[in-house]
Amino acid sequence: MHKVLIVDHDKCSGCRVCEIICSLYREDEVNPMKARIHVATWETEGTDIPMVCQQCEKAPCAEICPVKAISRDQDTGAMVIDEESCIGCRMCVHACPFGAPLVRPDTGKVTKCDLCNGDPKCVQFCVTGALQFLPASKAALQKKRTAAKKYGDLMVALHGHHADEESTR
């Protein structure tokens, strides 16, 4: 099974190392405007949310592309853009629910996260674990567990013990 890049925004410190690393590794320069990942920040509220392509199974970007320039890389599972074919119409940007595709400021063509050929560099440099690269099934389980933990904490706060303790008593 392919690995997926998962984002746990509760852990994000907002440092934007991912943006610096992405542009340096992929564009040989440091420029967040050319990074395939972007941290949306509400600093006074302490909220930082890394936004990056989710490599959707049913990908609206590929479906809407009029020149069929977007397809799945069978080795990595990533949706990749053939920049030669791309006509820069930006329909994929409009179609993406996350605004993930990136319009290149220089050529006007679109590019996006391709998981660095299966070894995403942003993940390697993310110290908080806000970005992780895991097998899809494990990622889903981890997400369940994180959600369950929040639910469990809420139960403790409300009742002084976990919900399951009540039902098994």
Add this chain to the structure above:
Amino acid sequence: MYGWGGTILRVRLSPGKIEKTPLDPKFARQFLGGRGFNSKIIYDDFDPTVTDPFGPENIVAISPGSLCGNTLSASRVCVSVARSPITGLFGDANLGSYFGGELKWAGYDSIFFYGKSDHLVYLHIEDDYVALKDARHLKGKTVSETDALLKEELNDPDARVIAIGPGGENCVAGAIPLELHRAAGACGTGAVLGSKNMKAVVVRGTQGSKIARPQQLREAFERNHKKLINGPHYPMFSTYGSASLLDLFDKGGMLPTFNWKDLPVEDVEKTYSTTLKEKYGVKMVACLGCAVHCEHYYAVQDGPYATSGAGAEYEVTCGFGSRAGGTNLEAILYINTLMNDMGLDIVQISNWINTVRHWWDDGLIDASDTDGLILQWGDYDDTIEAIKRIAHREGEFGDKLADNIMSFAAHIAKKKGIPVEKLTRYVIQIKGMTQSSGDNRLMGVGAALSHGTSTRGSDHLRGVNTDIWLQQERAEDIIGIPKEMAQRFLDLGLSDGNQYEGKEEYVAFMEDYCAITDSLGICKRHTAWEGMAVGLEEMTEYFNAVTGLNYSWKDMWKCGTRIYAVERAMQSRYGARSGDDYPPDRYFEEPVPSGPQKGAVLDRQKYGSLLENYYQHRKWNSEGVPLEETLRDLELDDVAKDLKKRKVL
């Protein structure tokens, strides 16, 4: 030019003109960026016979370090003024930021402000577009309100804003500019911005930075990133922030309390970083490109001190905690948010108010001098009121204290008919700048000397914060310092914190080291200054990869020495001499009264000899003025000529 933005901005506020000057490559190679650029250009452009910090002749410089926007660990912007309202001398301050990278990506290395606007303005930069705009609608707004309003009216949530609050607008000597909670603490640069009617700088840059050797930079990142996060102090700072120093210092008997009386504070554990994290910590947040993320985002959910914000550094938990004789962490966090919003310097203002408490305790001042505020040890509610009155210069007390603690002492002395020395003796300051939360009887002799010789007044960030980093048996275990230097320090016996002999070499080296970090924009918390792994060699490696130059760490060191010499020459030109390089009398005369460090005190005679040795090692004269040949060796012939012309040499 790789690495640098390539353009210096000069903003003439009267009559509102903006000049763009290409960055001279030779100047860039000599002075690096950030603090180096600020210091030399201010030296060249300022008439030192002008003494008023609030006159239109004063200059404010805002420059990100040259690695800002280029590398990891580099987020710092240096804000400098030709005359500080606190020291009366040249002054500067640093803030960790996102602003620095953004300014670089817009294509600029520095902004210099000259003159004075006749109404409140802000500077708006968006790549090539640079304009002064009306800020009258922002009058009286806090730093966070200003940030939000500007982002909203410019419709750009990703813009970065450095702003002053009411403190700066009202020229409070301890006022500073901030990027939200990231404060340019020290030297009152916000007051000078306020005197010029400069409310804020907003920047958005989309051009990015071109890197000379991207592959070399990637390799350096992979290596140094691992070294940084695997270093021995990384877990403490990344989990608990600098607030962890309070726990550490308390356990070691090194925590300043009651305005450096150093008596035990009851229940001090209530202000430990562990309590902070557990009860009020939401998460840790970072500056641009930083893996250490040492700032707490905190929230006090309810009660009279309900608040949220970020920062909560050791300086606030100690300054308004143990140094104020109090332990109410919720009130301390409330004060942290308030100070950031008012645009006030936590180190300076906490010292001012704690000195008042100390006078109060000794019966030298009472409510008739404070407009009725009761400022005793451990008070919080009147302290909060005092901060607001200082920020707005409200009432006689607020207005007079806003001028600086030393002039407030003069005001009280005159009023009471007592000698001013009786009051100023209580102030822990050097060159007028009050000290951050370290005790120079306890942090090692190197740290004491470094605070004394600091070119911007008492300061732990100018060189050595503590000699403890040298307490190793093997040179390779002294992190962030080239092995050759580390070995030299060990050979001199400098691992003994209490040793005076030879400390001049360590201090001079670390002063130059800090001049380099402030000029490259590297955060000191990533470097040898804090026992961390992005050391001089690693910084040089980043610099070379980014710029395409081939500096050795010794070449880089020479740049640091050069920058420090310019600053020293500037202060000499203003009249500062060796007598200004002494720690406060209390450190020589009041031994620590209790605890594990009981009896610790500085020795004046030994300190005097050490200071002489330091000047000799620096190749300065016995008054601490850099000698002509020293300046010429550093390619500062113009500075040497100027000092001679002005009969300083």
